[in-house]
Amino acid sequence: MAGGFSGHLEVDLELPARPSSVPEARRAVTRLAREVGASEQNVALGVSEAVGNAVLHAFKDEEQGTIRVRATPKPGILMVFIVDDGSGMAPNLESRGLGFGIPLITQVARDVRFDSSDQGTSVSMSFDAARTGSSRKPDLEGQS
Amino acid sequence: VALECSVDVREARSGAIELVKVAGEVDLANAEELNAVIHAPNLAERVGVVLDLRLVPFMDSSGLGTLLRAAQRLGSRLVLIVAPASPVANLLELSRVENMVNVAATEEQAVGLLDGTGPDA
Numbered sequence: 001m002a003g004g005f006s007g008h009l010e011v012d013l014e015l016p017a018r019p020s021s022v023p024e025a026r027r028a029v030t031r032l033a034r035e036v037g038a039s040e041q042n043v044a045l046g047v048s049e050a051v052g053n054a055v056l057h058a059f060k061d062e063e064q065g066t067i068r069v070r071a072t073p074k075p076g077i078l079m080v081f082i083v084d085d086g087s088g089m090a091p092n093l094e095s096r097g098l099g100f101g102i103p104l105i106t107q108v109a110r111d112v113r114f115d116s117s118d119q120g121t122s123v124s125m126s127f128d129a130a131r132t133g134s135s136r137k138p139d140l141e142g143q144s
Numbered sequence: 145v146a147l148e149c150s151v152d153v154r155e156a157r158s159g160a161i162e163l164v165k166v167a168g169e170v171d172l173a174n175a176e177e178l179n180a181v182i183h184a185p186n187l188a189e190r191v192g193v194v195l196d197l198r199l200v201p202f203m204d205s206s207g208l209g210t211l212l213r214a215a216q217r218l219g220s221r222l223v224l225i226v227a228p229a230s231p232v233a234n235l236l237e238l239s240r241v242e243n244m245v246n247v248a249a250t251e252e253q254a255v256g257l258l259d260g261t262g263p264d265a
Contacts (some may be wrong), residue, residue: 019171019173019174020173020205022171022172022173023169023171023173026171026202041231041234044202044231045202045231045235045238048171048172049201049204049205052157052171052172052204052205052206055172056172100205100208100209100239101204101205103239104204104205104235104238104239107238109239111147123241
């Protein structure tokens with residue numbers, strides 16, 4: 001993992017494209033959601049689905065990929081970006097999912113945008129937030 | 145990201161019911177663990193299977209897929225216990241699959257559904 005909370009209220013992570021990155025990304029962004037008064041449930045689900053999609057669909061077998069997770073508060077919203085350096089969204093016949101991921105993202109996010117090419121895929125999501133957060137640095141210890 | 149699962153067998157009016165309690169978040173990292181528990185060969189022999197998800201604080205579509213496959217396999221012999229307004233209840237609602245799985249709020253209600261004494265039996 002590289003990064004974490006950068007500055008006071010931002011998440012910036014670079015994670016390997018593997019399943020264990022899903023909870024890591026979700027927990028980091030959900031902590032920020034709590035700080036800025038965004039729906040933790042919605043943010044958790046959106047991030048989990050977007051990172052899970054990247055792990056499952058962006059990389060061919062044996063490919064070592066990276067997923068960047070950024071989240072930053074703006075006035076009234078929390079912006080979340082999930083960007084991979086894979087080969088674009090492709091069906092994964094081994095996937096255990098049933099195609100619920102993207103429909104769930106569109107339901108929980110206020111706005112969502114997908115961009116996919118052979119250079120990778122990016123998912124940009126925004127969530128309503130009650131505040132832009134406190135100026136204190138979030139406590140990274142002892143939270144899951 | 146290990147899940148905690150405990151399995152008990154309860155004798156109900158209709159026969160032996162497997163009660164599986166799951167605790168922890170369920171996502172792509174560990175959905176296979178849940179899959180292994182609810183697809184254990186001995187479950188197929190039970191009159192019913194109750195999957196208690198009240199201690200699951202988060203589930204995404206990886207877990208949902210596992211639940212739906214179990215529902216497809218076990219049919220009406222599977223009942224989920226889900227706390228009202230919980231993240232799992234929210235996931236079922238957002239995914240519009242509530243009519244594809246039997247859901248109860250309590251263990252007694254779940255056993256009642258399997259015994260044929262529940263409100264929806």
